[in-house]
Amino acid sequence: MSKKRQQQTTGIPKGAVLAKRSQQVPNNSYDPAPTYYIDKPFVCIDCGQQEVWTALQQKWYYEVAKGSLYATAIRCRSCRKNRSDPNYVKSSPVVIRNGNSLIKHVHSEINSAIEIAGFKFQGKSRLPARDSFSLDYSRVDLTLTCWFDSPNSALIAESIDPSANCIQIARVLINSPVSGVKLLDRISVFTGAVVQYLESLAPA
Structure with a gap:
């Protein structure tokens, strides 16, 4: 492994995917852009299903689709597909906070x-x-x-x-x-x- 590559991977969690920062959308924030991606569990806001936004999915979103670094996954694949259906009718959600x-x-x-x-x-x-x-x-x-x-x-x-x-x-x-x-x-x-x-x- 080259010295540069070794420096890049130092301190990166096991299973993480290296980020290519030159491919990310410029981040107008004091927070540094991510140098790697890790799997992120989340709960779909529409159906409540437990999901995982994988490191590879994040890499594609941020570096290929040029998504905002402020964005994160909030819906499962099934609910995203439903919302893209032209016949989809958005219902008023019942919010249970407490x-x-x-x-x-x-x-x-x-x-x-x-x-x-x-x-x-x-x-x-x-x-x-x-x-x-x-x-x-x-x-x-x-x-x-x-x-x-x-x-x-x-x-x-x-x-x-x-x-x-x-x-x-x-x-x-x-x-x-x-x-x-x-x-x-x-x-x-x-x-x-x-x-x-x-x-x-x-x-x-």
């Missing part, structure tokens, strides 16, 4: 069934555990509570009658993944179980 936005989404999904079943929304409460919230509903003969148990990463729904008999309607773990379409699917499983329970109730 327990508060999660429980608000639950409320919006079950509210119609809640009203049909004769319940009234009593309010949303912050629970002692960090980022945990509950939704409380009631009618003459029942109290219904849905809450996000943040420490255990679970959505739980229970009903209680005047005799203090408690029934667990649903419990869905959502600890992984925490974002994207798969998270919404798990929330839908939870809200679907709650709606099914509400529809099974006799009128108050």
Whole structure:
């Protein structure tokens, strides 16, 4: 190996791909341009799928396609392909940032069934555990509570009658993944179980 080549590869992680800086788009930043590329894991912002932007893909993007050095991969190949389809219709994403936005989404999904079943929304409460919230509903003969148990990463729904008999309607773990379409699917499983329970109730 030549002395110059040896200097270039010193300190480069195993599996990295050397960058050819003369082929990169000029970088108007105080941050130096990369001298090598390494595989970068990321989560697709559309579907929530775990993906890897490989070092070779980065080399092609930055040096052949002349992509900006500030850019990085945010969508998986399948979602990029979907977006290039002329028939693709962009939907408004549901953003779940924390327990508060999660429980608000639950409320919006079950509210119609809640009203049909004769319940009234009593309010949303912050629970002692960090980022945990509950939704409380009631009618003459029942109290219904849905809450996000943040420490255990679970959505739980229970009903209680005047005799203090408690029934667990649903419990869905959502600890992984925490974002994207798969998270919404798990929330839908939870809200679907709650709606099914509400529809099974006799009128108050």
